[in-house]
Amino acid sequence: MKYFISVVECNSFTEAAEQCYISQSAISQQIRSLEKELGVELIHRENRRFTLTPAGEYFYEQSKGILNEVEDILRETFRIGKDKEMELKIGYLRCYSGQELHQAVAEFSRLYPEVSIHIVNGTHEELYDLLRFGGADLVLTDQRRAFSDKYANFQLLKCSCYAELSVRSPLAEQESVTMEELKRQACILISSREQQNIEEDYYKNTLGFGGRFLFAENLEEGRLMVAGNRGFLPVERVGTLPPCGTGVKRLPVMEQGQQLKRNYCLFWVKENASYYIEEFAEILRKLLKE
Incomplete structure (x- = not known):
């Protein structure tokens, strides 16, 4: 030829x-x-x-x-x-509970067994710092800033927001719940101790959640607090959510007659872009669409 x-x-x-x-x-x-x-x-x-x-x-x-x-x-x-050893460092939000990320990791490992995968989780700000300083190659997180030209902003989907409440909560009898109604209950956030003030400020002043705030180190602890009727846990449907579990109900969060939605993306530094990063991003996006 x-x-x-x-x-x-x-x-x-x-x-x-x-x-x-x-x-x-x-x-x-x-x-x-x-x-x-x-x-x-x-x-x-x-x-x-x-x-x-x-x-x-x-x-x-x-x-x-x-x-x-x-x-x-x-x-x-x-x-x-x-490359003597190839690796892909993936970060994701502590409050993420969808199943597609696990499926994407399994599928990527099947296709590229030569690549070692390292997983880390954190708050939005912790993931942002990992990305800036090389602790992660790409991160799955919510959009809180205007998109930057320095990063690849790989949009996955607009996620519907829900509140997980105890079945003993008065709100559990409803089909949905409003932001105003949630202000009467404590809001449980998943955060490290160092990031609690930042997370509270974002949920209160940007998203509009009010009332008291409680904190859990991880998702399992947060859901146990919900089961104990200590407050509600805000979650986003980033793919397939697991069942609520005994004693917990999941309700759509409404604002001005519409379900609250948030933008979820994969981010990576453009200068560090690679075939493997882009392949993983496409695998995850395909799974979320399915």
């Missing part, structure tokens, strides 16, 4: 031979062998001139795209071979 493309683009067997560092007779023989293998004429020769047959024109156009793909494969193969 490479020899054939050179002949066509140089419009000369002699110049193509020089470009490919072989003799003119050798490149002529290569073209004849190609035509013999295909069983069709690609080049119609007339004395010292030639023209492409319709089959030759088709083969030329298709071959250019294939050779570009081959070069990409070779570059990526070389890069993989030079």
Whole structure:
């Protein structure tokens, strides 16, 4: 294919031979062998001139795209071979409970067993710092800032917001719950001790949750607090949520007659973009769409 493309683009067997560092007779023989293998004429020769047959024109156009793909494969193969150990560091929100992230990790590991995956979780700000300072290659988190040109802002979906409450809560009898009604109950947030003030400020002043705030170190602890009727836990449907569990009810959170929604994305530093990061992002997005 490479020899054939050179002949066509140089419009000369002699110049193509020089470009490919072989003799003119050798490149002529290569073209004849190609035509013999295909069983069709690609080049119609007339004395010292030639023209492409319709089959030759088709083969030329298709071959250019294939050779570009081959070069990409070779570059990526070389890069993989030079890396002694490849790893992908993934961060996700502590309050995330969807099943698709686990499925994406399993599917990625099946497709790319040569890549070691490291998982870490944190609050939005903790994940942002991990991304800035190399502690994570990409993070799954909610959008709290305007998109930055420094990062790839890979939007996944607009997530519906819910409140998990104890069945003993007076609100549990309803089909949905409003932001105003939730202000009468304590709001349970998943956060490290160092990030509690930041999380409370965001949920209170940006999202509009009011009342008291309680904190849990992880999702399991937060849901146990809900089961004990200590307050409600705000959650987003980022994919398939697990069942609520005994003694807990999950209600849509409404604001001005519409269910509250939040934007969830995968973020990574553009300068650090790689084939594996983009592949994982596509796998997760596909699973969430399904």
